[in-house]
Amino acid sequence: MSDALSEDGSEQNDSQEELMTPVELIAKLEEAWLNEKFSPDLLENKSEIVECVMEQLTHMEDNLQRVSKGDMKASVHRMEIDRIRFVLSSYLRSRLQKIEKFFPHVLEKEKSRADGDPSYLSPEEYAFAREYLANTETYLKAVALRHMPPNLQAVDMMKAVPEPCLDSFVFLRVKEQQDNIMVEPETDDQREYVVDLDVGSQHLMRYRTIAPLVSTGAVQLI
């Protein structure tokens, strides 16, 4: 008797060329979630992962609708759906928090990127950021700026909102061997030195040095 809730071990995702099993997809979602949570800056948008996960969740929920309630399997599937949904919402929520915190810089970064580079914002996030900027400007004008003397009525958002601090310290775990990572000194009398990052080791260092490694997936923030 075939299980109405069973699915293929590997599904092809239409939005990209590589074959990714659902297991790998969920693992990638969790990695993206942790990286986004702990990085001081807004990371690249992983919209293909988000879309695929949403597809899986809606597919599974549709299946569950068709099966009788109170079934043992249905409850297990439902628990799993809740867990995945939590990770997904938390991921999107931390992105939105960062967009709200750094909105002028995020929009500037998006405007100034080259056409071939991956985008930092999904279309919905971009619309959200622009509306947030417009609303904040309107609010500041209405509440304070129009009461100021005429030559002080402009506010430069890029200066008014603090930039993300890329020099924050982060904890990370190494997934791919990296050699000769430069560590900059804290005080003037120390000299800079290099460290090798071995696979599976955990470190504490500045985000700035390892930021490119996070985007390529060579290290995982923890």
Next chain:
Amino acid sequence: MDPAEVEFLAEKEIVKIIPNFSLDKIYLIGGDLGPFNPGLPVQVPVWLALNLKQRQKCRILPPQWMDVDKLEEVREMERKEDSFTPPPSPYYMELTKLLLNHASDNIPKADEIRTLVKDIWDTRIAKLRLSADSFISQQEAHAKLDNLTLMEINTTRSFLLGSLNCMFKLRSNMQPGTSTGKGPDY
């Protein structure tokens, strides 16, 4: 990060259970489970094991490392060494709490295990406090923390990272030529 979120990650660990019901294979998004046959052990993630246990549908078998003798050895090693020894499991604290709270009847000598794990935790946290202290006072820029578990890192995360960022801000303001509009947030 919330301790509850660390526990969420710990719940993905695999543990052996003995079900008292039968069910054929389940094809979850995150992998396949089962088939379940009464009396035969099967490997499931902790979140499912706890749910089944609460519905009285299974018996949980303690993981390999959750054994009084093994944990005593770990505790002695931890007390002897100055640096961190490899933990019994990357999620030993969360798993001990979860399994002993919900399934202590399935785990032999539960109270002793609880005390041993707490001792190991206390020793490791004391070492962590000392090494964080020396990290800050020597103003190092890099530290290797191989054998630390996520829960231990999470305990000091907000304080340690917050103070390091604060110190960076103070230092960079003392040097001329810093860019405007930039600052770590609190």
